[in-house]
Amino acid sequence: MQNAELKERIEELKRRSKKAGLRVTKQRIEIFKAVFESKAHPDAETLYNLIKNKVPNVALDTVYRTLASLESLNMVFRVDSLLPKARFDADYTPHSHFLCTKCNEIYDIFLTSATDVKNEVQKKGIGNVVDVNIQVRGICPKCENEKKEKNLWN
Numbered sequence: 001m002q003n004a005e006l007k008e009r010i011e012e013l014k015r016r017s018k019k020a021g022l023r024v025t026k027q028r029i030e031i032f033k034a035v036f037e038s039k040a041h042p043d044a045e046t047l048y049n050l051i052k053n054k055v056p057n058v059a060l061d062t063v064y065r066t067l068a069s070l071e072s073l074n075m076v077f078r079v080d081s082l083l084p085k086a087r088f089d090a091d092y093t094p095h096s097h098f099l100c101t102k103c104n105e106i107y108d109i110f111l112t113s114a115t116d117v118k119n120e121v122q123k124k125g126i127g128n129v130v131d132v133n134i135q136v137r138g139i140c141p142k143c144e145n146e147k148k149e150k151n152l153w154n
Contacts (some may be wrong), residue, residue, distance in 0.1 A: 006037070098135075100142075102139055
């Protein structure tokens with residue numbers, strides 16, 4: 001299923017790129033694929049390390065510029081602007097994110113309330129909702145366990 005969805009999204013990337021006057025390059029496709037296939041919400045440096053063997057002539061600066069162009073094409077989006085490094089997601093299915101405030105890991109969470117948020121905003125006439133991105137912040141179990149272990153030794 002993901003393979004068919006990836007092919008469909010790459011075709012969409014090609015259409016949007018051409019419409020925007022952008023070339024469809026191997027780098028652009030490989031960077032998009034890496035974001036799409038990752039559930040870790042990668043940053044630019046992580047993406048660079050993921051694709052540099054597939055595209056040996058890619059530079060880190062190219063990854064940054066390509067991510068900016070993919071954002072402008074609405075093919076990827078930044079998960080959180082408060083993180084030390086911008087992290088990206090290509091999954092536009094309705095979902096939200098849990099962000100660990102200790103280790104900055106990001107986890108997808110699927111809430112039925114996203115539809116409720118959209119309906120409430122539209123019902124009140126506040127505006128036309130394009131996307132709902134709820135972010136929940138907290139401490140992940142890994143960091144909680146580290147904290148408990150550290151307290152045992154002190």
